[in-house]
Amino acid sequence: MSPMLAARLDFTAVLVLSSAPSPPSGLRVRFSPATARARTRSLAPRATASATAAVSAKPPPAAPLTADRSVVRIGLPSKGRMSEQTLSLLKSCQLSVRHLNPRQYTADIPQVPNLEVWFQRPKDIVRKLQSGDLDLGIVGFDIVSEYGQGSDNLVVVHDALEFGHCRLSLAVPKEGIFENINSLEELANMPEWTQERPMRVVTGFGYLGEKFLRENGFNHFSFLAGDGALESYPAMGMADVIVDLVSSGTTLRENNLKEIEGGVVLESQATLVACRRSLHKRKGVLEITHEMLERLEAHLTATGELMVTANMRGNSAEEVAERVLSQTSLCGLQGPTISPVYCSRDGKVAVEYYAINVVVPQKSLYKSIQQLRSVADAMAGEPPPPALASSFSLLPSTPSPHRPGDRQGAVAAGSSAAMAGSGGPTAVATGSGAGAARSGAPAAANLPPVLLASPSTVAAWLAGPERAIGLLLGRGHGLAGSGSPEDRFGALAIGSGAPATAGLPSLVAAIGFPSSFGLAAGALSSLAASAPSSLSFNGLAAATGTPSSYPTVLSLMPPLSSAGTPPAASAALPPLGAPCVDTTLPTAPCAAPESSAVPRATAPLPLGVLGVAPTFPLVPCTTPESSAVPNAAAPLVPSMPGLAPTFPPAPCAALESPAAPDTASVVPRVATESPVAPTFVPEPPALPRVASTPSSCYADPVRVYQRRSTVTAPACSHDELPVYHPPTAIPVTLTQW
Ligand SMILES: Nc1ncnc2c1ncn2[C@@H]1O[C@H](COP(=O)(O)OP(=O)(O)OP(=O)(O)O)[C@@H](O)[C@H]1O
Ligand SMILES: O=P(O)(O)OC[C@H]1O[C@H](OP(=O)(O)OP(=O)(O)O)[C@H](O)[C@@H]1O
Missing domain, CATH: 3.30.70.120 (Alpha-Beta Plaits)
Structure with a gap:
């Protein structure tokens, strides 16, 4: 094994950031080998141990920083699946990228004046970070690992931007000689692989793939580089196995391939990466990194x-x-x-x-x-009121009539006596997004409640003691889903556990999640089309439009009275696509x-x-002296x-x-x-000064960020370099309207 391969992946050095507005000379970037080693260990669950252990630490490239560049540069994916989500994440952090000319590769972020955006292919972002031509970049961890190859000059300063999730995985055909091969060990021990006839692997991740196989006891293998449609190679007889990115697993399944135990090379998602040399040397990089982390962390914590x-x-x-x-x-x-x-x-x-x-x-x-x-x-x-399941109110058994003029995709169902007596679902109503579920609307006065949320949220509700009525939109988003557990929930899951005679829960909610909204709207339409005759559908507006018109708003309906008092029938449906902060559902006069x-x-x-x-954590840990220094996050606060x-x-x-x-x-x-x-x-009261921590922890005000997944150590565990502080200090919230 080459020394390069034997070395460690060391993207995890801590980044020490000063919260004090001191001159650049006062800023310190320090990397602690000891701390970095500890981090590397704790990274193991994310990047499999083998992958973690063997990416080499090449000496940092000697590319000099361009002397005449005073502006800080960040590289963002120019196209592909990461591109839009990157922009959307930044926008959520109030960092809107202004890309005036789509034919050009540059843009800016008005909130950060000294920052220049460069749209680049992800692998080029990594290369340019290494060379110092970019200072910061947002790319998948898979790309950082493959193209960074353990470079010391790359620092992953935020490793979990919560999008672009996938895994680099080894997959084999389901049939033929692989039929009974279900683990990496079994694959490695197959007698078929010899020096003359090695296992042929196709991948776009040659570096990580080779390292992984070597570390897992494979002796005879050869690599074929492929850029796309790798799943076709085994069927074409060009390769035995593939090492490729997987997210849903659908492409593998559809191509008769399977993952095997121990075959995950790397777990990945979007990361913020910095050029270490820039952090050290280029004026402004540290401050901008600091600010970006602040905003990202605030947003991610709050979602x-x-x-x-x-x-x-x-x-x-x-x-x-x-x-x-x-x-x-x-x-x-x-x-x-x-x-x-x-x-x-x-x-x-x-x-x-x-x-x-x-x-x-x-x-x-x-x-x-x-x-x-x-x-x-x-x-x-x-x-106190009874638990939700038993606090349902009885509804008239007559289904509400269908309103022909209702908006497309809008659906809600009234309860029916037949259903109530069947022990099956008592009622269901669905509404989608942006406060569009309006049981208070005249024709919908008898509608049961709506619970529409992301699959995981609804799953929790369904599984919880409340046994809520819900429409769970799983990945399959078919109403009769099957397959994965999530798909099974993709079916309409209603009335589970509700007493047969019960009417409705007292809660009406409609959540518009931009991410799942299209899915929701699709499923609602199917539901409307395939509804059993015992359900009738009234019009509830399903807001349509661009994701930005769906504020993440949950409207809650006050409880129906125990006597069955319907909601006030005065509220009108909002216009389609209206920003629905729908709060106008009083039941009591x-x-x-x-x-x-x-x-x-x-x-x-x-x-x-x-x-x-979004919760904006303020500076988590400082020396007592620094409490006189305005908090770095303070400028964010007045706008809230x-x-x-x-x-x-x-x-x-x-x-x-x-x-x-x-x-x-x-x-x-x-x-x-x-x-x-x-x-x-x-x-809001004047911002409290930053909470002080024992002065023994710090020599000067610092804030340390590193990969989120490694946040395991106590706040002040290192004599000089305190590790990351969970941002719990002073929550300041901003409600998005
Ligand atoms: N299912 C997936 N397949 C591929 N990449 C995924 C997947 N899910 C998330 N990703 C992330 O998206 C990145 C790839 O996006 P995309 O394929 O658009 O990039 P690209 O560099 O433009 O690709 P290419 O080089 O093939 O043109 C990956 O590096 C990974 O981090
Ligand atoms: O697990 P899944 O959700 O099915 O996603 C995996 C597929 O997505 C990517 O391909 P992409 O769509 O980028 O096309 P490509 O094969 O041309 O790279 C990846 O290379 C897999 O083929």
């Missing part, structure tokens, strides 16, 4: 979180806080924000309700809402409590989920509204003349379309 807003009665914010904090799913990142909701009572300002804003993991949204409801009921002196015709039991707990809340509207309204009157300025400028749709009691969330 699994939702901000839930609810109004509930209470005597004081503290009392509400105590109750809310007693619930396991309502503790937020640091705790809920609780603020008074001002209503007008007899011409005076009164506070009877409090708005709770709390960040919850998307996965436990359902649980959180149940807990909120139970807290709200307890506050009102009532027993807006009235002062004393005059309310609606018994307390039916009064809604108004809920709204404000969508993805920090105001979470509450909706729908708490029962109250005199909304026409709010007693205090309203929040219309913040949330115009809510203010104009919904009779919302104004809620005043105090201005």
Whole structure:
């Protein structure tokens, strides 16, 4: 084995970034061999041990940095499947790439003035990072590993940008001499492979492929380089096995190939990579890297979180806080924000309700809402509501008539007595995206609830105690899916576990996930077409348009009353493609409590989920001295509204003349379309200074980032180079509208 192959993959050196606005001389880039070694070990689960262990550490190329270049350069994929997602990720981080002339390869990012974007083929990005012609780049880890070949001059500063997931895998034909070959070991020991007749491998990853085979005991193999359609080579008799990228596995299956145990060479996804020499030497690279990491981390951390807003009665914010904090799913990142909701009572300002804003993991949204409801009921002196499955309200058994004029792809189903009696699904309604599920619409007044979310979220709901009714759109997105577990859920999964006589759960939700929206719309159309006759479909709007018109918004319907009080029938469907921040679904009439015709039991707990809340972690760890230094993330903060509207309204009157300025400028749709009691969330307090950590940890203010997957060590474990700090310090949220 060559020394090159025997060396280690060492992309994992830490990047030390200064948060202090000190002059460049004060910035330190330091790489700790010890720390890097530790990282390498902890990388093993992501890149298989063999791959991790043997990418060589070639000496860094001696290419000098171009003396006259003062601008920092980042390389982005010019085409292919990574290209669009890269731009979209950056946009989500408020780093919009301005590509004025599509014929040119350069662009800029207005938010980062000294940064020049160069669109390049991914492999060229890696090559140019090595040579120092690019300073930063976004490419798949597979490409970094193959073309970087362990170069010391490459630093993967963020290894999990959460797109472009795939694996580099060895696959063999399902039949013939491979029929009983199911593991790498069995493959290596096949008597067929001799020096004269080696195993022929076709791949576009010659470096990683060869290293992998050598490390796994293969003695007789030969390589054939191929660029595309590698799955055809075995059938054509040109190769015995392939080493290629796999994501869904469909191409392999369709070409009669199979993966085998131990055959994964490398797990990959998009990464942010930097040129080490640039980080050291080129002015501005460190700061820009720092800023990009800040934004990426903020966005990625927040995508699994939702901000839930609810109004509930209470005597004081503290009392509400105590109750809310007693619930396991309502503790937020640091705790809920609780603020008074001002209503007008007899011409005076009164506070009877409090708005709770709390960040919850998307996965436990359902649980959180149940807990909120139970807290709200307890506050009102009532027993907590039953679990969701038994809190369904009975619906009229007559199916709602089909409305011919409804929009395409829109679908919702009323319940039917037949279904309720069958023990099968009691009802289903589906709505798609962007708050389009509008059970409050006249023809949809009897509609059951909608739960539409990403497959994994719905799967969690279905599997959870609530046994929610749901339409799960699996990968197959056929309504009668089969095959993989996800495909099995691709079928309509409704009413599981709901009592046969039950009507509907009290929750209506529609989530528009840009990523799965097309899928959702397709499945909804199929559902409409293939619906059993016992279901009838009413029109619920399915928003269409570009992904950007789907705010990730979840609209929640207040509970139907136990007496079956339908939702107010006043809400009109939003126009197609409208940005639907659909919060206008009050069930109770807006009235002062004393005059309310609606018994307390039916009064809604108004809920709204404000969508993805990117959380901007501020500087996680500094020396005490640095607390005098403005936080590096601070400039991000003032642009955030920090105001979470509450909706729908708490029962109250005199909304026409709010007693205090309203929040219309913040949330115009809510203010104009919904009779919302104004809620005043105090201005966010002045940003606290960065939390201090024991000074023994640091010599000066530093922030260290490295590959996310290696975040295992405690915060301050190294005398000089503290490892990555999980960004939990000071969450600041931005709600996307
Ligand atoms: N199923 C997949 N097949 C190939 N690449 C995938 C897959 N899923 C994610 N990726 C990521 O996308 C990158 C390849 O994208 P794409 O094939 O568009 O790139 P490219 O460099 O333009 O390809 P080519 O060199 O074949 O033109 C891979 O390097 C990998 O990181
Ligand atoms: O597991 P799957 O989801 O089926 O994806 C795997 C396929 O995708 C890629 O090919 P690509 O579409 O880039 O075309 P190519 O073969 O020409 O490279 C890869 O080379 C596989 O062939």
